Amino acid sequence: MKLPEKVRTRRSAPGHPPQPHEEKVSLGLAGNLARTFITSPLSPMLLIASLFIGILGLLFTPRQEDPEISVPMIDIFISYPGVSPQQVASLAIDPLERIMSDIPGVKHVYSASERGQGMVTVRFKVGEKLGPSIVKVHDKLQSNLDRIPPGVSMPLVKPKGIDDVPVVTVTLWSEEVDDSTLRVLATDVLQRLKEVPNTGQGFVAGGRSQQIRIEVLPERLAGYNISLDQIARTIRAANEEKRVGTIEKNTSHFTITSGHFLKSGEEVGRLVIGTHDGAPIYVADIANVVDGEEVLTRMVNYFSGPAGSSDKLTGVAPAVTIAIAKKEGTNGVTVAEDILAKLESLKGRLVPDNINVEITRNYGKTANDKVNELLTSLLGAAIAVSLLSWITIGRRPAVVVITIIPIVILITIWSAWVMGYTINRVSLFALIFSIGILVDDATVVVENIFRRWLHDGETRIDTAVDAVREVGNPTIIATLTVLSALLPMGFVSGMMGPYMFPIPLFGSVAMAFSLFAAFVFTPWFAYKLRPKMNALNKAAIREEKTQDLIGNIFRPVIEPLIQSKFKGRVFLAVIVVLFFAACSMFYTKAVAVKMLPFDNKPEFNVVINLPEGTPLPTTASFTFKLVDALKGVEEITAMQSYVGTVSPFNFNGMVRHYYLRMQPWQSDIQVMLLDKGDRERSSHEIAESARALLTPIAEKAGAKIAVVEMPPGPPVL
Incomplete structure (x- = not known):
């Protein structure tokens, strides 16, 4: 049958040479992702959703200055009255140490003994949870109660964790009110501040408590034939209230109680102890009953520094300090802000005008300032990378890269919130460190897409997809290589391990998401911003000029090294020599080696130890002498002793x-400094000068002092 002339067929004519067979290339993971999302309506939705999720993470992720490290430390106190330190250690403390060392997860057990009492500290491994650790200690103690020597008290267990560290301290001081009144007021203020949500433990340091002292007169005891036990039993029996029954009358039900709690020294003085010649003997007859402050056993004072506020200056004034911690897992910044807002509302109502309120610690502010400072650095790094991309790869490709960078960073911060981590200086350092790597994936993909469009002479979708396929596998391998270099840092042991863990964790998360964004968002956004071929050719010409300019600087340096074997070998030898010379500086200690640089804190402490047995007034006098010396340091705003x-x-x-x-x-x-933006010297330099100033004074008095700075990383025992 003869076919019509207009009918055509794809079959080759007889004698025609065979057509070349086009082998279909697999798109791979990168190409398939690009093909799926390059025209999908889900791409812009995912992009916007990622942006908003990241912003939520930035707003709600807790902020801390340093990563939270779980290092459970549990103190066990025992009392052994009348026993020497050596016997306390051998009979009670050493066996307790051996028992505690058998607990799984314990890193160290150490102890201290003194006359009549001792303490064992059980330190668990880093990362152990505080709650289960407490349970382990209690279980071990309960199962070994039969091994407690006679006369030893029941062990008292007191756990300590990082969340017991106060985030806010407030010092109340006045030149018109004594320390006893300040302590009563501070106790009331603490109760009100504890109403703030997410506050943890709190305590008041300093001030004498109110008490009723019974100063017994021995000659009267002998005259009336009264013993101290009789006095104690009488007061103990009178100072209680008991429920003795109930009664119903008409339509009412009443609870009957007997006795009442003693409320004043006058009531104590009227208590009858016994009789003598038919007449009652009162407590006031055989003792002086004093209703007032306790005997001075502690002192807290406030001193103004040279840089202190001009309207709140004092040479020395009695003071008390309120310290409040936060609950585990809460945002230290918001908790501190809420505490200070509550405190502000108490001024003029609970806190009178003649009592000064000084914020002597605000870790919420320091953490927020540190995070904001690093976020600013992160923004600066992103802008620098964006400008470099704008100059080197052109306007439209740079817009694609600039859009991807903040989304990757925000999603990484959101992942910290999801995984239960905080925004801190180590996690932000990880992002700053990796931002140059984050931009690589998107840059490689978008640049290859534009290169292929320029090569093919048209901006087609399949060309863009194939361009992603070309660089997909090398980009994945490069990302995995960087991840493999970062991940070993996550296996560092000791306190430094969890402290530095955010670097491999967030660096890996950021690079993994940047890879996803490069294959999903970059092709879609590049296609949306695709230029016309005329504009693409002009951009290629501009890029060629930029490359020629860089080449004019680079070629005269590198070409002689390539063309001349002698010069190349000399250059390599110089590099090797310089490398080993740099390594030798560690061995010869030509440069100081530190894990972390010194931080610039707003405070430091001077820890003072006088010879054992020194009375409180002598210690206070020497402390005041050191404070007077520190008043010569111009950056100090205030001090508390x-x-x-x-x-x-x-x-x-x-x-x-x-x-x-x-x-x-x-x-x-405790020495408080000006904000680091208001002083030239760092806190370390100021602490060094304070150490040089105070050491001669301490050596002359036979005292030992230590100027203690907050370490830039986890403390080391």
Whole structure:
């Protein structure tokens, strides 16, 4: 049958040479993702959703200055009255140490003994949870109660964790009110501040408590034949209220109680102890009953510094300090802000005008300032990368890259929120460190898409997809290579491990999402911004001029090294020599080696230890002498001295057990500095000068002092 002339067929004519066979190339993971999303309406929705999710993460992720490290430390206190330190250690403390060391997850067990009492500290491995650790210690103690020697008290267990560190401390001071009144007021203020949501433990440092003292007169006891036990039993029996029954009358039901709690020294003085010659003997007959402050066993004072506020200056004034921590997993910035807002509302109502309120610690502000500072640095790095992209790869490709960078960063911050981490200086450092790598994936993809469009002479979708396929596998391999270099950092042991863990974690998350964005968002956005061929040719000419300009600088340097073997070998030898010379600087200590650089903190502490047995007044006098010397440091705004009592501790102080420093011969000086933007010297330089100033004074008095700065990383025992 003869076909009509207009009918055509794809079959080759007889004698025609065989047609070449076009082998279909697999698109791979990158190409398939690009083909799926390059024209999909889901692409802009995913892009916008990623942006808003990232903004939510930035707003709601808790902010901390440093990563939170779980290092459970549990103190076990025992009392062994009348026993020497050596016997306390051998009979009670050493066996307790051996028992505690058998607990799984324990890193170290150490102890201290003194006359009549001792303490064992159980430090668990980094990363162990505080709750289960407490349960392990209690279980071990309960199963070994039969091994407690006679006379040893029931062990008292007191756990400590990073969330016990106060985030806000407030010092109340006045030249018109004594420390006893300040303590009563501080206790009331603490109760009100504890109403703020997400606040943790709180305590008041300093001030004498109100008490009723019964100063027994021995000659009268002998005259009336009264013993101390009789006095104690009488007061104990009178100072209680008991429920003795109920009664119903008509339509009412009443609870009957007997006795009442003693409320004043006058009531104590009227208590009848016994009789003598038919007449009652009152407590006031055989003792002086004093209703007032307790005997001075601790002192807290406030001092103005040279850089202090002009309207709140004092040479020395009695003070008390309120310290409040936050709950685990809460945002330290918002908790601190809420506490200070509540405190502001109490001024003029609960806190009178003649009492000054000084914020002596605000870790919420320091954390927020540090995070904002690093976010600014992150923004600066992103802008720098964006400008470089604009100059080197052209306007439209640069817009694509510039759009992808913030989305990748925001999604990484959101992932920190989802995984239960915080925004801190280490996690932000990870993003700043990796921002140059983050931009690579999108840059490689968009540049190859525009190169292929220029090569083919048209901006087709299949060309863009194939361009993504071409660079897909190398881009994936490059990303995996960087990830493999970062991940080993996540297996560092000790406190430094979890402290530095955000670097491999967030660096890996950021690069993984940047790879996804390069294959999904970049082709779609590049196609939406595709230029006309005329504009693409002009951009190619501009890029060629830029490359020629760079080449004019680069070629005269590199070409002689390539063309001449002698010059190349000399250059390689110089590099090798310089490399080993740089490595030798570590061995010869020509340069100081530190894991982390010094930080610029707004405070430091002076820890003072006088010879054991020194009385409180002597310790206070020496502490005041050091404070007077520090008044010559012009960057100091204020100081608080804590004599015979604990000062508000930080993470370093918690690990080193500074919260147990309550002996009369021990004291601390908390030094507050100007904000780092208002001074030229760093806090480390100021601390060094303070150390040089105070050391001769301490050596002359036979005291030991330590100028303690907050370490830039986790503390080391």
